[in-house]
Amino acid sequence: MLEIKNLHARVEGKEILKGLNLSIQAGEVHAIMGPNGSGKSTLAQVLCGREEYEVTAGTVTYAGKDLLEMDPEVRAREGIFLAFQYPVEIPGVGNTYFLRTALNAIRAHRGLEELDAMDFLELTREKMKLLKMDESLLRRSVNEGFSGGEKKRNEIFQMAVLDPKLAILDETDSGLDIDALRIVSDGVNSLRGKDRAVLVVTHYQRLLEYIVPDFVHVLAGGRIVRSGGKELALELEAKGYAWVDDLAAKTGAR
């Protein structure tokens, strides 16, 4: 589904990703861990087409197509969803209106007819239940004045409504309380399926107890320096990243 080869990317003239390789098949859940500033969010933004991040080398193929050729909104319409590490506030724009506009843009791209306000309400009601979202949040402006946890939950709610093929979650667990973590994880798990893939960026093993990954990768110095099964997360939790730095140094990623 997603094939990243030798990806190099820089921002503000500084090279962040330095030859990253990653392959994700449909039906899989991958977790990426790694020290602060190692480039995890950069990877997520590059995959979603953020302009500031310049790809200097490498290829990314998504569902058989050249992902790097597509505009950000086209990538979204093709089924890529990013739950932002820092969700953005849009004052005065209703959450529901925003989400319906998004959904209809995606539906139009897929040749589906627009959902009117009523149909949309029906759809959201179900997802709200799933994520135990408070209805009042929907009536407010997009993320405006939301608590950190509410923002994260709203991201997953949007994901549930937009029904992506590849979901990228950038530290969705940070800022969530224990109950919310479970609810959000349930939301993500309900999306798991043989046609879909999930890429989870996290610092904590705890999330991976709820969203059990098929693969865990360690990103350091702009590359994947180690990959393994879910046990790798435990190992990291026990040992910290010091040894990863050594590894990165050895592989010349620094």
Add this chain to the structure above:
Amino acid sequence: MTTDTKQLETLAKSEYKWGFVSDLEADAAPPGLNEEIVRFISLKKNEPQWLLDWRLKAYRKWTTMEAPAWPNVHYPPIDYQASVYYSAPKPKKKLGSLDELDPEIKSTFDKLGISLDEQKMLAGVAVDAVIDSVSVATTFKTKLKELGIIFCSFSEAVKEHPDLVRKYLGSVVPYSDNYFATLNSAVFSDGSFCYIPEGVRCPMELSTYFRINAANTGQFERTLIVAEKGSYVSYLEGCTAPMRDENQLHAAVVELVAMEDAQIKYSTVQNWYPGDAEGRGGIYNFVTKRGKCAGARSKISWTQVETGSAITWKYPSVVLQGDYSVGEFYSVALTSKRQQADTGTKMIHIGKNTKSTIVSKGISAGRGQNSYRGLVKIAKSAENARNFSQCDSMLIGQQCGAHTFPYIEVANPTATVEHEASTSKVGEDQIFYCNQRGIDTENAVSMIVNGFCKEIFNELPMEFAVEAQKLLGISLEGSVG
């Protein structure tokens, strides 16, 4: 430069949607301005002597005045002698109903999406259409007449209700008020007059569509609204204009008078031609709008959505004379391309316990320059006066500018004056967030800007709010993206 910015700039180059010129045979004065022209206008309109005298006083005053230099706008000097000060479309015959309206005028209105048809009337909107300075169609009069409401063209009011006009004309904006108001007083062509008798609540939104049409004709509208004790009226003014090569001067005057417990709600959507990408050919909109809360507990609200014109110079103001009177100003001003706007309000507190609210949203895109200029003046007599002002600016792109000039003069220590200001950028992060949800940049910007203006749209009458939102969308599409 990022793609977003580039895209914004491409969109900034798209054409003004409503740039077409209709072909009405104009009955015009020769170009130039002198006493003879003033007399010509007055004669053309069959005016009484007192009005001619008033015009002449204004004209003589004007010759001694100079155009104000303080607004933060820049334009080449205007050659007042090159303009035509009177032009009227020739109605083919006297109009009994809308069906008889000049088909040319009708189709012009249709292109603008202004419906003068029965549906609109059923929707409760009486329309007094102004083309080339002369009213050509007035509707719904009978219904209003039953209530004693007068709603007609200014010329007609001069003929039918000379005492009312004489009593209130210039009572809020004196003929000597300022350069452009004085010019208007000398040469005003037509406009609207509205009188709501005591205790009457006007059952529909009164609305006027302005349109500047004959080439090279400065347009000088004059609007006068008087609301007697305990009455209420909501008045809508909306406009757009055809594409032009020369700059067109527009210097309107609007006067509002609210007596005891009366309320006037005045809403404007302004979308005159802003000029091409270089700023050529846009309208100069130098307007004087002022309301007087003459009676106790009266209230005047100005709500404006300004998206057009090359230059806007406009400060709808309220003189709060009656005790406990209330003044409000809600404004959205959008400048893009090379548009310049210097707009804001004046709240003059004279009565006790008077209260004013100012909410201004300025949006700058392209190379637009947007200035908020506001004066809150609390006179010595204004015990316990209160003002709250909020001025928010939004910038789209790198080449535009936003400026805020709040002036506060307080002569009474019991006053409370609060001022809040903010400047935000339509962030790349907001646009990217929308993009990532499948929404393209043009729609994203439109959405973000509309969100920013929501508070103001909430103040507009429902129907108008929808129009305003569309207009902002169109202006952004044609100017920002």
